Amino acid sequence: MxxxxxxxxxxxxxxxxxxxxxxxxxxxxxxxxxxxxxxxxxxxxxxxxxxxxxxxxxxxxxxxxxxxxxxxxxxxxxxxxxxxxxxxxxxxxxxxxxxxxxxxxxxxxxxxxxxxxxxxxxxxxxxxxxxxxxxxxxxxxxxxxxxxxxxxxxxxxxxxxxxxxxxxxxxxxxxxxxxxxxxxxxxxxxxxxxxxxxxxxxxxxxxxxxxxxxxxxxxxxxxLQPSVLRLLESVLMDNQSGMANLQLRTLIAGSLWTAYDIRNKRQTYASKGEQGILGILSERAAAMCILGEVAEFTEISRCTGWPHSLPDHSAVCVMRFVCNSNTQQHGQHTQCRPRSAPRRSACINVVCLLQATDAELREATALLAAQQTSLEIIVNMCCSDDPSDDEWEEMSSSDESEMCPDSMSEGGSCLLSPLCLSAEVHSALLNHSIPEKVLRKTEFPSSAAVEVCNKSLAWKCLIKKMQRVQCRALTCLHNILSSMEVEALGGATALQTLAEHLSKLVFGMPEVSKQEEFLDAATSALRSLLQIMASRSIPQCISPQQLMGLSEAATRCDMVSVRVNALAILGITGSTLARERNSVDSLQLIGNALLEVATRDPNMVVCGEALDALFDVFADGKEAEQAAQNIRLLPALKALQPVFKAKLRKEGKGKYSQDQLCVLDNIRINLRRFIGYLESLDRSASA
Incomplete structure (x- = not known):
């Protein structure tokens, strides 16, 4: 929506x-x-x-x-x-x-x-x-x-x-x-x-x-007293070796960023604070890629200080994948934090989980924790808490509807115009190639690394940590796409390449369909990208068959945000197809899928997103008109209208937030208008 x-x-x-x-x-x-x-x-x-x-x-x-x-x-x-x-x-x-x-x-x-x-x-x-x-x-x-x-x-x-x-x-x-x-x-x-x-x-x-x-x-x-900030800055700039120290400095960078982000102080510290912190974060980002070319073991040993006697040769490969850092930059780091989802699990004291001799595992665990935190910080750097003027204007669909924020926390869907990053942050993100480095971390963990970790109970915990880093990177990519101009991201060609990459992530690994955290992050990033491409009329690379597969997977997912993202992707792609020739069959597939969800999903936020997508797909064009007639869209929506209205009246106040109810009420009004639009098309065709 x-x-x-x-x-x-x-x-x-x-x-x-x-x-x-x-x-x-x-x-x-x-x-x-x-x-x-x-x-x-x-x-x-x-x-x-x-x-x-x-x-x-x-x-x-x-x-x-x-x-x-x-x-x-x-x-x-x-x-x-x-x-x-x-x-x-x-x-x-x-x-x-x-x-x-x-x-x-x-x-x-x-x-x-x-x-x-x-x-x-x-x-x-x-x-x-x-x-x-x-x-x-x-x-x-x-x-x-x-x-x-x-x-x-x-x-x-x-x-x-x-x-x-x-x-x-x-x-x-x-x-x-x-x-x-x-x-x-x-x-x-x-x-x-x-x-x-x-x-x-x-x-x-x-x-x-x-x-x-x-x-x-x-x-x-x-x-905060200046002496406190100076102490935190001294920790941030401390170049002691070891992954635990990288993790320490990453966490301190996050605290400093929050401190300097206080609204009444940020502008006075922008030049020094944002540039300084981003520089350190970016240098660490260059050293925290999970995947890439396999480094020489001697370089890994020199970089991390780990002993040469790792458990076996396969374990060495794991560390190469996990710690593909360069020796000049290993002392730097990045950090971040993701969206309105849990920041991280609380700290638990696990008896005998890591023995004192498990130095390699401790180092790998600290490195991955630093990577996760790094990405979370960058997410917040590219995030705004306040709606823009455009946002408020867009939210009012008519004089009949009260203006209200589209902050659909349940579905993760909100109206949002491009963010206005400070010049310092925007420049630093580009100067340090943060988007490219984030993109590299969206790859799936190496199958070789996962296989080796599965062989050891102690090392098995790294698999989830690597997967979590990937999810954080996808969320980070989502925010970067939402906050930066197309030209700054490399233009149309770069976005098409990125769309192919995200499509492979979403559609190329069937076994991840049950991993809700991944689906949520990946579909959010893909949705954001497709919105940008559609607004610039950049050709997309997702086939109708892939869309149907995504829709089916989303329908089975318990997470509301995943279902909402999938429906939004269907709507974005369908509205693009409606402007193309010979797209009737594809539009019919999309229309039937959206109608099925709008009719049967128990969550009204999801139903509303499906209806909103239908409005976008069948709003205009000869292909869309023909497809709408073929799937009997008008009678289907007429039958759905009283049900949606009654359900909103019955369940709304007790189950959904005020902001969600405001959006759903807008959709109710738009549904009535869209039915009127289809009726006018039907009369014109009859005449």
Whole structure:
């Protein structure tokens, strides 16, 4: 229904279909076998033991068990949060660490509702005290290094678990962010960042948390002191080697971009801030391609610092594909965040997932995480929150309809005129070849890499991470297409080549049809591209048969946004075909498919998109008139009209947002007018 809106990544509260979603546990962790019976009561009783070892054992056991979502209710019913909370300040550092780990996993695997409940149960009070104690401990100088080294690392271990718990809560609960601001916990995160030279894991955790709390947090960002910005910039410019450091700098770049994007500050910092950050992000982008020519193993070893004794020769190939970076640029990175879909899974403490010797896996995991974040940041750079003047003008279809925004969060469809990027951002995107680098990451992960990862349980988690990077790249491409002029993207020839590439992604891999995240990202990008090509009368390369296949796949998809994108693609292509000769048969295929969806789909947003596409396809032209007569479009729409109107009146207010209802009401009015138009054609033909 209108132009495809670009995407933005931010802290989610609702799923693609408009319903509350729970924060899923880390997708890349293999689920344990479901427990037949949960010994929750016994373990919670052991938390009260006078023996520190027993308390630590109980916390560790709970930490493992709550990774199985089906046992979480049994712990919550017995006040697990109130039992674990006081142990964050236990006299034993080991108990503190395992208690924080248990709460961390509970928050990650329990979802939004559990996180909100944890905040309501005041878990942030002992957590804040713990974090402040850890921050103070960072400043203490050990008198006897040999005796206190272990304790020092334990304090940092406690801090790491606590920061991850804080990250999960702030990612899922706005009240947690409010408490974060009032408690001044930013200072704690900054102290953790200062430990990066000897504990990069803690610094990365703090950067993740900072990345979460800066999202839409004007209270925090509006009061940032110059010293804070200088510290973050120093982390960003730190050229320490290793993928974890790249991940750290990527996350900091995202936080800085958010800080400099505050409306009342952005213009004053545009020249230095945007250009500087984009330059670093772009250089990292050049080093983060998953696919490409296989690099020499010695170069990979030199670039990453990994040992030569990888598991086997095939594993070397995996690392080459995952880490095809160049030695001059490996210290740079990019970062980004996608649309109004979940930004990322919350952080979970997985016991024994990565052993200390798994350096290669840790490096690969950090690299892919940095790539994902990089793409998400670029997505947000090319995203606008506010409707343009053209948008508002386009939204009013008649005087009978109230002007309202077409922000169809459920279907992902919105009217949107081309974005007006700042000159600095636009120039930097082009100067650093960001569109080309993003395009390279939209390719499917190498089959060789996937095959090798499948052979190892530990390495198998990389497959989903590579796929997620591809999806983020497709979403990034969607926003770039929506925000840049055709000439800046290479002109008509470049767009045709891109259309062929996206068509191969969407139509060339049948096995991905069940991967909803991929379908959502790919169809969004394809829809945006086809809109641009249609507006410029650039020939398209999608056959009617491919369109029918896409329509069938979308019909089977549970995601509303995928179905909406597929219908929009049918409408765009059909309206183009209507201007061509000998297109009656193709238009009939498209028309029948759209009528089927408009009549049968249970979601009114999808039905509305199908009707809107029908209006576009059969609006004008002799070919369209003939096709409309052949499929008996007029009587079909006459029969559908009262059903659509009654369904809108009956279901609308309770199921759809005000913005969606506004758009659907416009479609109701346009349906009546379109029927009148078809009737006039019928009278003319009869005369």
């Amino acid at each position: 209108g132009k495809s809106k670009n995407k933005k990544f931010k802290r989610p509260q609702f799923s693609a279909d408009g319903l509350p979603v729970s924060l899923v546990k880390e997708e890349d962790v293999e689920e344990s076998e479901p427990a037949v019976e949960s010994p929750a009561a016994e373990l919670l009783d052991k938390l009260q033991s006078p023996n520190a070892d027993v308390r630590e054992y109980a916390c560790a056991s709970i930490s493992r068990m709550v990774q199985q979502s089906q046992v979480i209710p049994s712990f919550l019913q017995r006040d697990a949060v109130r039992c674990l909370g006081p142990l964050l300040l236990d006299r034993s550092l080991a108990v503190r660490e395992t208690a924080a780990g248990a709460l961390r996993n509970l928050s990650a695997c329990g979802g939004f509702e559990v996180c909100e409940d944890m905040v309501k149960q005041d878990v942030l009070t002992p957590l804040t005290a713990l974090l402040q104690e850890c921050s103070t401990a960072f400043d203490s100088t050990p008198l006897l290094k040999s005796e206190q080294t272990e304790q020092w690392h334990t304090v940092e271990g406690v801090a790491n678990e606590a920061v991850n718990l804080l990250w999960n809560l702030c990612e899922s609960c706005s009240q947690a962010v409010t408490i974060f601001n009032k408690a001044g916990l930013l200072d704690v995160l900054l102290r953790c960042l200062e430990q990066r030279s000897h504990n990069v894991e803690l610094a990365v955790s703090a950067a993740h948390c900072l990345h979460a709390v800066t999202e839409e947090n004007s209270e925090l960002l509006g009061g």
